[in-house]
Amino acid sequence: MMLLGIMFLSLCATAQRNDVRTMNAQEQLRSELNLTDAQQEKMKLRRAEYEKIMSNLEWTDEVKKEKIIEMKMTEDEDILSAEQREMLKRKRAARSADQMLRRDKRKADLVQMQTLRAEFDKQISTEDREMIADLRSKVMQNRKARDGKSSADGENQQANKKLIKSLSLKYEDRVKAFLKENGMVENKKLKSKKSHKVKGDIEKGRRDRSNRNGSLRRDRRGNKVDKFLLMEF
Numbered sequence: 001m002m003l004l005g006i007m008f009l010s011l012c013a014t015a016q017r018n019d020v021r022t023m024n025a026q027e028q029l030r031s032e033l034n035l036t037d038a039q040q041e042k043m044k045l046r047r048a049e050y051e052k053i054m055s056n057l058e059w060t061d062e063v064k065k066e067k068i069i070e071m072k073m074t075e076d077e078d079i080l081s082a083e084q085r086e087m088l089k090r091k092r093a094a095r096s097a098d099q100m101l102r103r104d105k106r107k108a109d110l111v112q113m114q115t116l117r118a119e120f121d122k123q124i125s126t127e128d129r130e131m132i133a134d135l136r137s138k139v140m141q142n143r144k145a146r147d148g149k150s151s152a153d154g155e156n157q158q159a160n161k162k163l164i165k166s167l168s169l170k171y172e173d174r175v176k177a178f179l180k181e182n183g184m185v186e187n188k189k190l191k192s193k194k195s196h197k198v199k200g201d202i203e204k205g206r207r208d209r210s211n212r213n214g215s216l217r218r219d220r221r222g223n224k225v226d227k228f229l230l231m232e233f
Contacts, residue, residue: 032091033084042079046071113184118233120178128167135160135167136230168226175225 035043049071053064076085121129138160 033087039079046075114231114233116179116182116184117228117231120175123174123178124171131163132167132229135164136232139230164226164230167229171229172225175228
């Protein structure tokens with residue numbers, strides 16, 4: 001077992017959000033283990049050593065990996081007390097168990113949602129079912145071929161998005177009522193990142209409420225059900 005494995009992620013992460021998440025995890029770990037000032041100082045020195053290894057331009061990734069492994073093999077023993085090591089072991093086991101339970105819950109939720117989607121298909125007109133099936137296929141193709149797209153591909157994709165939005169708005173009320181009847185009205189799988197961004201923009205006053213709020217609300221409604229309609233089942 002290795003202390004602060006999550007801390008090393010910040011050295012390799014390419015996205016800023018990963019660094020922020022890692023720093024929060026570091027602070028939480030320090031608090032939970034009740035690290036002394038001396039232990040925190042050792043942690044800082046160890047991180048500096050990792051950074052020195054990662055910034056060495058003469059070493060290959062394999063060499064860096066081996067050196068980091070060697071350091072981490074004794075990291076817990078070098079910094080933590082026996083009581084803290086046992087506490088860390090339990091926390092890691094609990095975190096692993098929580099992750100397993102969440103994965104199982106997500107799988108179960110997905111199966112349930114797919115079952116509901118198949119049942120809801122009866123409420124969709126034949127013409128719209130054919131359109132949704134075609135859009136679903138095109139969306140999957142776009143995901144598999146993101147590179148090398150032409151301007152014509154981009155125009156087609158925009159046209160597809162408009163159709164998806166139109167269908168989402170058309171079936172919104174029925175989808176929401178159907179899911180509410182089946183206890184899935186608050187399912188997070190129906191919430192798109194775009195809807196969260198729009199909501200945040202409205203709450204923080206980043207947009208002109210007098211001119212844009214109406215259109216933003218319509219966009220948010222449309223984006224809540226598109227994933228449900230396009231879901232494979």
